[in-house]
Amino acid sequence: MVNVCxxxxxxxxxxxxxxxxxxRGWSVRLLDSPGxxxxxxxxxxxxxNLRRPRLLLVPEADAKQTGKELTAMRFQRRRSIFRNRASVAQTDTAFTSLLTRRYTG
Incomplete structure (x- = not known):
């Protein structure tokens, strides 16, 4: 699971x-919001078999906004990026570089 800003x-x-x-052979789903x-x-x-998440506990701050944002999230259909894949070597390099650049200090 990767949260992407x-x-x-x-x-x-x-x-x-x-x-x-x-x-890499994994099944993938993308949960996204509009905007x-x-x-x-x-x-x-x-x-x-995943279903859309729902709010189980009411947060102390911004409960209404959090609920709205969660309700707006949807699993996306397969996008063109899955159909027009680059070569595995290019993807490996880009994937590793992207994760390193965005998720490490």
Missing amino acids: LERKSDPTADEIAMGFKE AERNAIVLAGKVK
Whole structure:
């Protein structure tokens, strides 16, 4: 599971991470929200039967906004990035570089 902070509507970062998992043979689903600046969640592994998340506990702060954002999240259909895959070598390099650049200090 990777939480990805996206800066604009057309930001391909979550798709690139999902493609990296897909190239390694993992089943992948992408949970995303509408809008520009947002978080997307890339899930890999046994993801076929996952359902949309729901709020189980009411947070102390921003409960209403959190509930709205969670309700807006949807599992995305397969995007073109999965159909137009790059070579495995290019994907391995890009995936490793992307994770290193974004998720390490």
